[in-house]
Amino acid sequence: MASAGCMPAILLCRRPEASFSAALRERFRVLDFLASGEPLPAFLAAAAAAPEPPRAAVVTGSSSVRVDAWFLDAAPSIRCVISTGAGVDHIDLAECARRGVAVGNSGDVYSTDVADYAVGLLLDVLRQVSAAGRYVRRRSWPVQGDYPLGSHFRSGAPPQLGGKRVGIIGLGNIGSRVAKRLEAFGCVIHYNSRKPKDSVPYKYFPNVHDLAAESDVLIVACALNKETRHIVNMNVLEALGKSGVIINIGRGSNIDEAELVVALKEGKIAGAGLDVFEHEPKVPAELFSMDNVVLSRHIAVFTEESRSDVHAHTIGNLEAFFSGQPLLSPVHADSLVK
Amino acid sequence: MAMDSLSVLLLYPVNAYLEQELDRRFSLLRLWEHSPPDSLFRAHGSAIRAVVGYPGHKVDAALLDALPSLEIFSSFSVGIDHVDLSECRERGIRVTNTPDVLTDDVADLAVGLAIAALRKIRQADRYVCAGLWKAKGDYTLTTRFSGKRVGIIGLGRIGLTVATRVEAFDCPVNYYQRTKKEYPNYTYYPSVVELAANSDVLVVACPLNEQTRHIVNREVIDALGPKGVLINIGRGPHVDEPELVSALVEGRLGGAGLDVFEDEPNVPEALFTLDNVVLVPHVGSGTHETRQAMADLVLGNLEAHVLKKPLLTPVV
Numbered sequence: 033m034a035s036a037g038c039m040p041a042i043l044l045c046r047r048p049e050a051s052f053s054a055a056l057r058e059r060f061r062v063l064d065f066l067a068s069g070e071p072l073p074a075f076l077a078a079a080a081a082a083p084e085p086p087r088a089a090v091v092t093g094s095s096s097v098r099v100d101a102w103f104l105d106a107a108p109s110i111r112c113v114i115s116t117g118a119g120v121d122h123i124d125l126a127e128c129a130r131r132g133v134a135v136g137n138s139g140d141v142y143s144t145d146v147a148d149y150a151v152g153l154l155l156d157v158l159r160q161v162s163a164a165g166r167y168v169r170r171r172s173w174p175v176q177g178d179y180p181l182g183s184h185f186r187s188g189a190p191p192q193l194g195g196k197r198v199g200i201i202g203l204g205n206i207g208s209r210v211a212k213r214l215e216a217f218g219c220v221i222h223y224n225s226r227k228p229k230d231s232v233p234y235k236y237f238p239n240v241h242d243l244a245a246e247s248d249v250l251i252v253a254c255a256l257n258k259e260t261r262h263i264v265n266m267n268v269l270e271a272l273g274k275s276g277v278i279i280n281i282g283r284g285s286n287i288d289e290a291e292l293v294v295a296l297k298e299g300k301i302a303g304a305g306l307d308v309f310e311h312e313p314k315v316p317a318e319l320f321s322m323d324n325v326v327l328s329r330h331i332a333v334f335t336e337e338s339r340s341d342v343h344a345h346t347i348g349n350l351e352a353f354f355s356g357q358p359l360l361s362p363v364h365a366d367s368l369v370k
Numbered sequence: 371m372a373m374d375s376l377s378v379l380l381l382y383p384v385n386a387y388l389e390q391e392l393d394r395r396f397s398l399l400r401l402w403e404h405s406p407p408d409s410l411f412r413a414h415g416s417a418i419r420a421v422v423g424y425p426g427h428k429v430d431a432a433l434l435d436a437l438p439s440l441e442i443f444s445s446f447s448v449g450i451d452h453v454d455l456s457e458c459r460e461r462g463i464r465v466t467n468t469p470d471v472l473t474d475d476v477a478d479l480a481v482g483l484a485i486a487a488l489r490k491i492r493q494a495d496r497y498v499c500a501g502l503w504k505a506k507g508d509y510t511l512t513t514r515f516s517g518k519r520v521g522i523i524g525l526g527r528i529g530l531t532v533a534t535r536v537e538a539f540d541c542p543v544n545y546y547q548r549t550k551k552e553y554p555n556y557t558y559y560p561s562v563v564e565l566a567a568n569s570d571v572l573v574v575a576c577p578l579n580e581q582t583r584h585i586v587n588r589e590v591i592d593a594l595g596p597k598g599v600l601i602n603i604g605r606g607p608h609v610d611e612p613e614l615v616s617a618l619v620e621g622r623l624g625g626a627g628l629d630v631f632e633d634e635p636n637v638p639e640a641l642f643t644l645d646n647v648v649l650v651p652h653v654g655s656g657t658h659e660t661r662q663a664m665a666d667l668v669l670g671n672l673e674a675h676v677l678k679k680p681l682l683t684p685v686v
Contacts, residue, residue, distance in 0.1 A: 148515045148539065152491050155482030159657075162492045164650040169642045173635035178384070179651045181661075189658035194474045216538030217478060313503040320499040328494035329503045335489075337514040 040354050043079060043089035043107065045097040046116060052343040056090075059347065065097070072097065076106040085109035088353055090346060091123070092116055099123040104131055112353040115363075116346050118142050118206075118333070119283060121256040125365040136349040139361025140205050141341045142333040147209035149332035150251055150281045153305030154214075156326045157277050158190050163323040191248070191275060194218030199247030201240055201263065202254025202282065203229060210251055222247055225254070240264065244271035249279065256283035266291040269301050277303045281332050284309040293318050296325060307332045376676050378420040379410075379437070381427045384446050388665035392422065395669065411436040420672055422446060425605075425652075426634060429453040434461060442675045444668045447655075448472055449605055450685055451578035458686050465686040466671040470527060471663035472655035476575075477531035479654050480603045483627025484520075484536075484571050486648045487599050488513045493645050513597075516540050521569025523562055523585060524576025525553070528603070532573055544569050547576065562586070566593035571601060578605040588613045591623050599625040599646075603654050606632035615640050618647055629654050 041061040048056065056062050063086055068075050079086055089110050091097050099113050104127060112134045113123060120137050128135050156162050164179050173179070181189040198214050200207045203223040211221045211234060221234040224243045228236035237243035240263050244250055250272050254260050264278065264287040272278060278301060280287055289310040295301050296319070303324035309315050312330055319325050348360045378396045383389055392398045399418065404410035419441045423429055429443055434457055442464040443453065450467050458465050486492060489512045497503060516539040522529045525545045533543045533556060543556040546565040550558045559565040562585055566572050572594050576582050586600065586609040594600060600623065602609055611632040617623035618641065625646035631637050634652055641647050655664065670682045 144516045145514055148485060149489055149491075152482065152485030152489050152515070155478060156486060156491050156495075159479055159482050159650075159653065161479075161482050161486050161648060161650055162495045164653055165492050165648060168637055168649045168651050173637065173651045177635075179653055179656070181653065181656045189656060189661055192475060192657040192659040193478050213538045216535045217481075218474065312506050313508065315498055315503065317501075320501075326491065326495050327498040328491065329498055329508060330506070331494055331509045331512075334509045334511050335514040336511045339511055 040088070041079075041082070041084055041086035042350065043076075043086045043110065045089060046092035049339070049343075051340075052346075055343060055347060060350065061086075073106060076103070080107055080109060088112040088114065088350055090114050090116065090350070097122070099128070101127050104128070104133065112136070112350075112359070114346055114349045114353075114359075116342050118146070119255060120363050121283060123363075125363065129365040134353060134359055135363045136353075136359040136361050137363050138342050138345060141345045142338050143205035143209050145335050145338045146206045146253075146281050146332040147213060149307065149328075150206075150210050150253070150279050150305075151213050153279050153281070153307065153326055153328070154249060154251070154277065155193070157279070157303040157305045157324065158193060160190060160323065162326050166323075195220070196248040197222055197246060198249045198251060199223065199237070199243040200234075200251045200253055201225075201243065201286070202252070202260075203232065203234070204253065204255075206281065207251070207253035208232075210253060219249075226259075241268050241271050244268045244276070245273075247272065248275060249277050252278070252280040252282040252286045254282050254286060256285055261285050262288040264288065264292070266295060266300075269295040272301050274299060274302060276301045277305070279305040281307050284312060289316065296322060373673065373676055376420055376672065377414070377417045378422060378672065379414075379418045381421065381423045384424045385661050385665055387662055388422070388446065388668060391665065391669050392672075396420070396672065420444065420675070422668055422672075423452070425449055425452050427452060429458070431457050434458070434463065442466070442672065442681075444671050446664055446668055449578060451605055451607075453685075455686055463686070464675065464681060464684060466668070466681055466683050467685050468664040468667045469683055471667060472660045473527045473531050475657050475660045476528050476603050476654040477535055479629060479650070480528075480532050480573055480575070480601050480627075481535050483601050483603070483629065483648050483650070484518075484573075484599060485515045487601070487625045487627040487646065488515045488518070488571075490645060492648060517542075518570040519544060519568060521545065521559070521565040521572045523547070523565065523572070523574050523608075524582075524604075525551070525556070526575065526577070529573070529575035532575060541571075548581075562590050563593045566590045566598065567595075569594065570597065571599045573601045574604040574608045576604060576608070578607055583607050584610045586610065586614070588617075591617045594623060596621055597624045599623075599627065601627045603629050606630045606634060611638065618644055 039061045044062050045065045063079050065075050114136045118138050167179050196219050198219045200223045203225045223234050224237045224240050293316045305326040307328040352359050373395050376396045379399045381401045415436045418437050421443045423445050425447045444466045448467050448469045520536045520541045521544040546559050546562050615638045627648040629650050674681050
């Protein structure tokens with residue numbers, strides 16, 4: 033551990049918990065953007081002008097601070113950007129690569145919780161846990177009798193999960209964990225990603241439309257970039273079909289949200305579980321009254337365990353950078369999967 | 371003897387396909403079409419040779435007295451705690467249930483309830499649907515499901531199926547049952563209290579009988595503790611419900627996911643406002659494939675009985 037006098041400086045562009053803040057300050061000289069109260073340009077100018085300007089920056093996962101050409105020009109001392117999230121769509125990876133700025137993310141830290149949440153959403157949509165819970169809580173059970181199972185499923189009751197074909201878009205850290213979990217329920221795993229993965233026993237589909245056509249459930253688990261924006265559109269949803277269910281734990285813009293709403297309204301698919309949306313925190317109000325849709329406010333990563341894990345991991349990334357080691361979880365400009 | 375001469379009484383319209391097929395294959399009477407029910411027993415009681423029932427409708431000496439010609443009772447369920455088996459045995463009445471076909475569904479629901487309880491999925495849905503999500507970064511921390519110690523009371527068909535599912539989440543599996551068996555990956559505890567003390571999620575998956583009534587009592591609930599979660603996919607009477615409610619209300623128990631209750635369809639209203647409790651109205655076997663398979667077992671058992679062949683899934 034470096035002594036106070038020669039602790040490297042870092043930019044902190046997110047609101048930290050007290051314990052994280054303390055842990056950072058034990059190791060680094062922290063230039064805290066939010067605490068400074070200054071607008072970003074003034075803050076970065078002051079940091080750049082300091083005698084030992086910061087060489088690393090910590091930003092949030094879905095940050096209001098975009099790390100783009102402007103930011104890198106304003107903070108030329110920055111040689112490393114660590115995101116505390118899995119997604120890096122707020123970081124211009126190509127620009128960073130051009131300038132030789134290393135980028136790191138949360139690596140695998142959130143993958144388990146997001147995979148768990150995807151399975152939880154799927155079970156909720158299929159077995160109507162939330163909807164049936166509302167039936168109980170509005171006192172309908174003694175009055176109206178047994179819960180009317182899955183009237184929105186073509187067969188009149190929800191389908192069994194076992195034997196169902198699950199198509200995973202993006203078989204990275206999260207997608208592969210989802211696959212492992214759903215295999216234990218007897219699901220057959222199919223996937224799409226940029227390239228097929230040799231070591232994996234699942235059937236590969238080179239495009240998402242064909243994946244959807246041979247899947248009963250579609251799970252969006254990929255990063256957001258130019259290629260994956262609206263990768264799920266009406267065409268894909270129609271291929272998924274009237275009994276199909278879609279789960280999104282990627283980014284809202286992976287799905288054409290307007291077309292998803294239409295598909296749900298018109299019964300083109302049987303249900304959806306969504307943790308992310310195109311224009312958070314705005315959620316299409318038409319979804320609120322749909323019993324076959326489970327909504328959530330981008331919280332798949334937020335557990336106590338992942339919170340403490342990401343603090344340790346971020347510090348690990350920073351210490352690796354400052355000691356000249358490769359980052360624990362580097363992100364490359366051509367990455368697609370989380 | 372012709373199938374359609376078998377007079378069958380259906381106690382409850384539990385499943386449309388079942389009712390339709392009973393009507394098509396046999397001579398069907400529907401209890402709910404007669405008001406009062408006694409009028410049906412007076413008019414047809416002595417002709418009825420088969421009854422198809424459902425949990426919550428007791429098959430006891432009183433019912434059996436009203437049906438002197440009853441030969442077989444076929445339950446649309448795997449649990450048969452609503453049936454007085456010794457009375458049926460004494461009177462030579464066969465009893466069948468629907469094991470195995472609903473195992474996966476019940477196990478799936480157990481995991482769904484556990485994740486929903488720990489990750490508070492319903493609350494997130496309610497929050498968004500009420501239009502309360504006004505700012506990004508608005509969240510509360512919940513607790514990870516993966517890696518939690520899962521304690522299973524009863525490692526039968528359903529318990530084992532729960533075990534294999536949670537193993538995929540790297541959950542260590544503990545269990546209690548009357549007899550210890552050799553499960554290299556699962557840790558046996560000789561009492562439910564010790565099981566609860568060493569588990570984060572406790573799943574009730576045993577049959578209901580005299581020994582297992584209130585098997586989850588105050589002592590067990592206290593051992594499970596303020597961070598523990600109880601999942602009941604067995605029967606309501608497995609759990610001392612008033613104790614459970616006060617433990618949840620007072621925060622002595624961390625949470626619960628409940629598919630069954632002591633007095634269905636009545637659910638203690640004190641649970642309705644608790645964020646850490648997931649409630650569903652006995653939907654454990656509620657998928658299309660399973661309900662159909664259960665119905666086919668009921669129908670198959672009745673047909674085997676008529677044809678004097680071995681019953682498919684006899685209990686008595």
